[in-house]
Amino acid sequence: xxxxxxxxxxxxxxxxxxxxxxxxxxxxxxxxxxxxxxxxxxxxxxxxxxxxxxxxxxxxxxxxxxxxxxxxxxxxxxxxxxxxxxxxxxxxxxxxxxxxxxxxxxxxxxxxxxxxxxxxxxxxxxxxxxxxxxxxxxxxxxxxxxxxxxxxxxxxxxxxxxxxxxxxxxxxxxxxxx
Numbered sequence: 657x658x659x660x661x662x663x664x665x666x667x668x669x670x671x672x673x674x675x676x677x678x679x680x681x682x683x684x685x686x687x688x689x690x691x692x693x694x695x696x697x698x699x700x701x702x703x704x705x706x707x708x709x710x711x712x713x714x715x716x717x718x719x720x721x722x723x724x725x726x727x728x729x730x731x732x733x734x735x736x737x738x739x740x741x742x743x744x745x746x747x748x749x750x751x752x753x754x755x756x757x758x759x760x761x762x763x764x765x766x767x768x769x770x771x772x773x774x775x776x777x778x779x780x781x782x783x784x785x786x787x788x789x790x791x792x793x794x795x796x797x798x799x800x801x802x803x804x805x806x807x808x809x810x811x812x813x814x815x816x817x818x819x820x821x822x823x824x825x826x827x828x829x830x831x832x833x834x
Contacts (some may be wrong), residue, residue: 711751722743
């Protein structure tokens with residue numbers, strides 16, 4: 657524990673002695689009437705938080721307040737901004753830049769089939785191992801190499817990517833059409 661943490665801990669104890677604290681869990685129902693470009697924010701936040709609770713804990717679920725500035729007439733770019741500036745950085749912090757876990761939170765229904773990878777927020781970087789040369793590719797050390805992940809910035813403007821967070825059927829129908 658460094659000096660800053662120690663001083664904050666003392667302040668935390670002092671505040672807890674003097675005040676009552678009430679837990680304020682996320683309330684996705686506050687978003688029930690908000691559909692941005694066809695994206696049901698209540699269902700999306702519920703799905704994200706269910707996965708965070710499973711992979712981490714309930715204390716780290718995402719609050720509805722991130723989305724309260726949005727309304728049904730908001731453009732998809734506003735939702736993309738919330739994800740780029742708030743949700744993705746928060747997930748990076750929660751999972752210590754473990755992009756595979758972030759992928760599980762945002763892309764659980766999309767990762768089962770190849771065509772849906774184009775709608776994934778986080779995906780394995782193509783040809784990541786190729787940067788090490790031919791010898792590396794044939795070496796046995798390759799199996800120990802961790803996957804390299806990247807943020808798919810192109811899909812932040814696609815409502816189907818957000819819908820795919822909570823709607824398994826949307827992704828299955830796209831796979832059937834391929």
